[in-house]
Amino acid sequence: MGSLLPQLAIDLSRPAPAELVALFPVPVREVQLEIGFGGGENLIAQAQTKPDTGFLGIEPFVNGMAKALAAIDQLELQNIRLHFDDATSLLAWLPDASLSCIDMIHPDPWPKRRHWKRRFVQDATVMSFARILRRDGELRFVTDIADYAAWTLQRFIRSGDFDWTAQCADDWRTPWADFAGTRYHAKAARAQRPPCFLTFRRV
Numbered sequence: 001m002g003s004l005l006p007q008l009a010i011d012l013s014r015p016a017p018a019e020l021v022a023l024f025p026v027p028v029r030e031v032q033l034e035i036g037f038g039g040g041e042n043l044i045a046q047a048q049t050k051p052d053t054g055f056l057g058i059e060p061f062v063n064g065m066a067k068a069l070a071a072i073d074q075l076e077l078q079n080i081r082l083h084f085d086d087a088t089s090l091l092a093w094l095p096d097a098s099l100s101c102i103d104m105i106h107p108d109p110w111p112k113r114r115h116w117k118r119r120f121v122q123d124a125t126v127m128s129f130a131r132i133l134r135r136d137g138e139l140r141f142v143t144d145i146a147d148y149a150a151w152t153l154q155r156f157i158r159s160g161d162f163d164w165t166a167q168c169a170d171d172w173r174t175p176w177a178d179f180a181g182t183r184y185h186a187k188a189a190r191a192q193r194p195p196c197f198l199t200f201r202r203v
């Protein structure tokens with residue numbers, strides 16, 4: 001972790017490059033972001049299957065970051081850059097319309113009412129997602145906590161900046177075609193809590 005993280009960490013003390021693809025040592029056509037990647041299962045799988053996409057991964061939990069770094073090292077992935085901190089600072093640093101996709105996979109649900117203000121999805125974060133996603137870019141959110149799904153739907157719909165892409169119930173019951181699963185996703189399945197996959201398109 002000690003030697004690889006400094007090479008892959010995004011330097012927020014410098015302005016972001018005009019084109020985010022310049023962050024990567026290999027040619028990439030577009031850039032995606034995963035917020036709170038945990039152990040990195042989905043991030044690593046996506047980076048493997050889409051070598052011409054650059055991935056930014058954010059995770060403040062040290063064990064998760066160490067696990068992702070070990071996989072990046074072993075697989076010699078060149079299309080991942082990392083942020084080992086809270087997501088807020090990186091979101092503020094990213095240029096307007098610079099991302100094609102943002103994934104939030106089982107973000108902390110904070111089920112108690114008095115903790116709802118800690119949920120990552122708030123009106124202000126939806127505004128910042130709208131700023132950094134390009135037109136037609138997607139924000140993909142999955143949770144096994146029904147109340148957090150309803151909360152998130154409400155905030156995206158009222159923002160006016162996103163369309164919810166679902167046409168029928170299967171659209172939110174079925175995983176995205178490229179979804180690789182994560183530790184929390186498996187935990188929800190074991191507990192028989194069905195996940196809700198929400199996809200919002202930037203208008």
Ligand SMILES: C[S@@+](CC[C@H](N)C(=O)[O-])C[C@H]1O[C@@H](n2cnc3c(N)ncnc32)[C@H](O)[C@@H]1O
Binds near residue numbers: 086106182184
């Ligand atoms: C419930 S876990 C899910 C982890 C992983 N996505 C999965 O599905 O296994 C939520 C993750 O979000 C991370 N997290 C919490 N608050 C965050 C924040 N403000 N910015 C970035 N990541 C955050 C936590 O460290 C944790 O790894």
